[in-house]
Amino acid sequence: MAFDSVQTPAGKADKVLGGSVNYFSVAASFYAPVQVLGVVGEDFPKAHLEWLSARRIDTTGVKIVAGKTFHWVGSYDGNLNEAKTLSTALNVFEHFDPRLDDKHKDADIVFLANIDPVLQTSVLDQVRKPKLVACDSMNFWITGKPDELKKTLKRVDILSINETEAFLLSGEKNLNLAVAKIREMGPSVIIVKRGEYGAMLFTPKSIFLAPAYPVDKVIDPTGAGDSFAGAFVGFLAEQGASREMATQDPAGWDRLLRRAVLAGCTMASFTVQDFSLHRLMRLEAKELVDRQNALMQMISIG
Amino acid sequence: MAFDSVQTPAGKADKVLGGSVNYFSVAASFYAPVQVLGVVGEDFPKAHLEWLSARRIDTTGVKIVAGKTFHWVGSYDGNLNEAKTLSTALNVFEHFDPRLDDKHKDADIVFLANIDPVLQTSVLDQVRKPKLVACDSMNFWITGKPDELKKTLKRVDILSINETEAFLLSGEKNLNLAVAKIREMGPSVIIVKRGEYGAMLFTPKSIFLAPAYPVDKVIDPTGAGDSFAGAFVGFLAEQGASREMATQDPAGWDRLLRRAVLAGCTMASFTVQDFSLHRLMRLEAKELVDRQNALMQMISIG
Numbered sequence: 309m310a311f312d313s314v315q316t317p318a319g320k321a322d323k324v325l326g327g328s329v330n331y332f333s334v335a336a337s338f339y340a341p342v343q344v345l346g347v348v349g350e351d352f353p354k355a356h357l358e359w360l361s362a363r364r365i366d367t368t369g370v371k372i373v374a375g376k377t378f379h380w381v382g383s384y385d386g387n388l389n390e391a392k393t394l395s396t397a398l399n400v401f402e403h404f405d406p407r408l409d410d411k412h413k414d415a416d417i418v419f420l421a422n423i424d425p426v427l428q429t430s431v432l433d434q435v436r437k438p439k440l441v442a443c444d445s446m447n448f449w450i451t452g453k454p455d456e457l458k459k460t461l462k463r464v465d466i467l468s469i470n471e472t473e474a475f476l477l478s479g480e481k482n483l484n485l486a487v488a489k490i491r492e493m494g495p496s497v498i499i500v501k502r503g504e505y506g507a508m509l510f511t512p513k514s515i516f517l518a519p520a521y522p523v524d525k526v527i528d529p530t531g532a533g534d535s536f537a538g539a540f541v542g543f544l545a546e547q548g549a550s551r552e553m554a555t556q557d558p559a560g561w562d563r564l565l566r567r568a569v570l571a572g573c574t575m576a577s578f579t580v581q582d583f584s585l586h587r588l589m590r591l592e593a594k595e596l597v598d599r600q601n602a603l604m605q606m607i608s609i610g
Numbered sequence: 611m612a613f614d615s616v617q618t619p620a621g622k623a624d625k626v627l628g629g630s631v632n633y634f635s636v637a638a639s640f641y642a643p644v645q646v647l648g649v650v651g652e653d654f655p656k657a658h659l660e661w662l663s664a665r666r667i668d669t670t671g672v673k674i675v676a677g678k679t680f681h682w683v684g685s686y687d688g689n690l691n692e693a694k695t696l697s698t699a700l701n702v703f704e705h706f707d708p709r710l711d712d713k714h715k716d717a718d719i720v721f722l723a724n725i726d727p728v729l730q731t732s733v734l735d736q737v738r739k740p741k742l743v744a745c746d747s748m749n750f751w752i753t754g755k756p757d758e759l760k761k762t763l764k765r766v767d768i769l770s771i772n773e774t775e776a777f778l779l780s781g782e783k784n785l786n787l788a789v790a791k792i793r794e795m796g797p798s799v800i801i802v803k804r805g806e807y808g809a810m811l812f813t814p815k816s817i818f819l820a821p822a823y824p825v826d827k828v829i830d831p832t833g834a835g836d837s838f839a840g841a842f843v844g845f846l847a848e849q850g851a852s853r854e855m856a857t858q859d860p861a862g863w864d865r866l867l868r869r870a871v872l873a874g875c876t877m878a879s880f881t882v883q884d885f886s887l888h889r890l891m892r893l894e895a896k897e898l899v900d901r902q903n904a905l906m907q908m909i910s911i912g
Binding site for chain 2: 483484485506508514516519522524559562566567570606607608609610
């Protein structure tokens with residue numbers, strides 16, 4: 309959970325709501341109930357936690373501690389696919405140590421947002437019998453804590469990552485080879501995010517090429533990847549997905565993952581149409597369904 | 611028709627066969643017979659013209675004149691989507707003035723490669739009753755001869771162009787608006803090429819998002835756009851397409867265009883796998899069909 313101050317070619321927003329977990333859980337909540345783990349400072353607006361709670365997002369796992377909330381300051385120049393970090397104030401996040409309650413420990417589906425892989429592993433140690441584990445990471449951890457990240461990845465079913473990070477993590481320069489190497493590390497399903505160009509889904513059986521929904525204007529790309537992951541994992545949860553499906557019904561698993569990726573692409577396309585969570589907060593179920601159908605039409609060969 | 615000297619991250623090739631018309635016609639010839647108009651110098655290898663003739667490409671419209679063949683020298687650095695031109699020696703191309711024979715004048719389908727729009731219009735003036743006109747252009751003509759280009763575009767059904775050029779031509783910064791503006795200039799169908807990310811097809815009825823086929827390694831992107839256009843137009847020719855279809859059967863026209871775009875993406879993916887026309891020259895029909903089917907699988911939601 310974070311405050312973001314962000315500047316894009318379309319304008320700027322100062323100290324607005326941000327953070328992977330916010331984007332993820334709001335996106336996922338369109339499909340399934342969510343339990344959030346996180347930490348905020350005393351400066352974090354209670355109204356926001358209440359708003360989350362009002363839409364089947366359980367925030368009892370969000371600790372409010374003395375101090376300030378994590379604050380990220382960044383900008384996007386010409387290339388909207390890459391953020392430039394201007395400053396990062398970890399604040400209360402510096403000593404974040406996720407402790408799971410009994411109800412969290414029984415989670416079927418776990419999403420490990422992009423944090424220190426040591427903490428990711430600690431969360432997995434606490435969950436009793438997850439049926440599916442998805443995970444995000446980034447160049448900072450890939451280069452900073454490669455061994456710890458690889459330890460986490462051994463227990464991950466689905467990894468979402470961007471193209472550059474896939475090369476960095478695998479040491480390969482070719483995407484097919486990179487994915488094969490990453491699969492050996494643990495995750496059988498790899499999603500390669502490509503910003504405004506969509507995402508690629510690599511399963512053991514096939515490759516799926518999902519385009520981004522072409523929006524009229526990108527206001528702020530922040531949170532696109534996290535809300536992609538939220539809709540993707542939320543969709544899988546709604547459909548009762550588990551890693552068993554991969555062996556019991558590989559073709560059905562592939563179809564389910566493809567639809568989940570399109571759910572992710574659709575959600576991300578709303579996120580980027582405004583700063584912060586603004587667009588997601590006023591998003592209606594019908595708009596979501598309509599756009600997802602439109603996106604499916606745009607890739608159908610009829 | 612040209613010689614290219616090109617350097618890419620994968621290596622370099624010196625004075626190899628290049629030129630839009632070579633890439634286009636070889637690609638198109640997999641689908642339909644082609645008549646080529648062009649000019650070469652006395653240094654152009656006869657063997658190549660003979661090779662083209664051997665695969666239903668009529669080269670009687672290629673003039674061989676005293677002097678040297680057009681020679682382009684370029685390189686690609688990190689970004690394989692954008693060539694850097696190091697030098698251009700127009701040579702015999704400088705005085706190119708396409709004169710059509712009787713058989714050319716009866717062409718049903720015309721593709722105007724990326725040359726001076728004054729020459730493009732001159733070609734159209736000579737063709738008696740084209741059923742479909744497709745056209746390529748580039749920033750050089752968009753900024754250098756905007757009025758002449760607009761005169762050509764009035765008579766064009768299908769324009770292929772890249773994203774940056776679409777913005778430049780329309781004066782808009784948003785792709786949907788850019789396409790709407792370009793449509794007012796003449797072409798009802800606009801294909802926006804996105805390099806390694808594929809292409810977008812805009813018809814009056816719909817948008818189709820076609821991904822590039824993910825090849826293991828891009829050796830040289832030169833000619834990708836031209837071979838895309840060749841397979842696209844060749845496929846339409848094979849299917850007996852004409853602009854009438856757009857009004858008589860809009861849904862069928864959309865379906866046909868979508869399949870033609872996938873044919874284009876597939877062909878381009880072979881082109882980039884080697885320097886010059888090398889990959890296309892050894893490409894077999896079965897490989898083409900297999901890859902096109904694979905690409906269709908990669909966008910199917912099952």
